[in-house]
Amino acid sequence: MSVKPPRPYYVPVGNEEQVFKAAYRQNLSIVLKGPTGCGKTRFVEAMAHDLDRPLITVACHDDLTTADLVGRFLLHGGETEWVDGPLTRAVRDGAICYLDEVVEARQDTTVVLHPLADHRRQLPIERLGITLDAAPGFGLVVSYNPGYQSVLKDLKDSTRQRMVAIDFGFPTPDVEEKILVNEARIDHERAAELVRLGQAIRRLETGGLREVASTRVLIAAGQLIAEGLSAREAARAAIAGPLTDDSTVTRGLAEMIDVYMPDSTAD
Structure with a gap:
């Protein structure tokens, strides 16, 4: 059975x-x-x-x-x-x-x-x-x-x-945080940081972004963090990289990542 x-x-x-x-x-x-x-x-x-x-x-x-x-x-x-x-x-x-x-x-x-x-x-x-x-x-x-x-x-x-x-739209911040904790197996603090970053990117008005930051890319960043990458490394690889090929927009996203994803060690 x-x-x-x-x-x-x-x-x-x-x-x-x-x-x-x-x-x-x-x-x-x-x-x-x-x-x-x-x-x-x-x-x-x-x-x-x-x-x-x-x-x-x-x-x-x-x-x-x-x-x-x-x-x-x-x-x-x-x-x-x-x-x-x-x-x-x-x-x-x-x-x-x-x-x-x-x-x-x-x-x-x-x-x-x-x-x-x-x-x-x-x-x-x-x-x-x-x-x-x-x-x-x-x-x-x-x-x-x-x-x-x-x-x-x-x-x-x-x-x-x-x-x-x-x-469908993106989940509310509290729901999205729960999703990241469950799917990426990270703590609530890191999940909340990723959600705040995702929301900030979604508020951007620029033609250089292929898409806004989806729940999917936030989960991927969380999974990289769970594997030991720093929060900033994970966000650059899983969020900034897939969203744009524009060098100016990439630099802007990297600056946002530095603000929203504090690391305990320097990258």
Whole structure:
């Protein structure tokens, strides 16, 4: 008898868990909107655990084709056989299918989601000449970052209106501190310093930053601290480095790190 794994660590910041579970029970598809690294993927993992459903995750990209999602014929042992894609496996097995950063996929690819995302809950497979009804328990969840995507990479209105939307932001400071303590295994003092640094970076108004400091990069800095790096070394490597290639902005971030991350020894 297999033992159910522990629940992925997720701290709610609002009513997102209630909205997700209500939508799932009503067979409604869900779109998660929020910045990179704010916890959308971890949230879906926690929801799949709570609902006791298998989770199939697809990282979308601009070369993702309909066949990548649905399936294709492949040669095997000299014969051609059909191999289901991740979306088809989820439909057959009653799993939750999570399409991460869905707008990175081509729009002609995401159109295949429409009959699944509305009341029909069906997946046409043209290559096989069949239409699959979603098995009980199937759920469709997609995510994207509306602040990052360009106008040319946006979710079609016809797709949006088939889904319930849940907006995500970065956690409140007290919640984010708890997350860092749990995920990076650092003390509350260091976690609080990292959170204050992250908040300061998020308040910056500069075009040289690719993204603001996400909870994900703060956790990575905490993990480096847990491995023995100084707070400043960790923050430079895990926060400043990934956020920009601009030398001027990098120097500015390094100065902020020196202010917000006091070290007991000089770097």
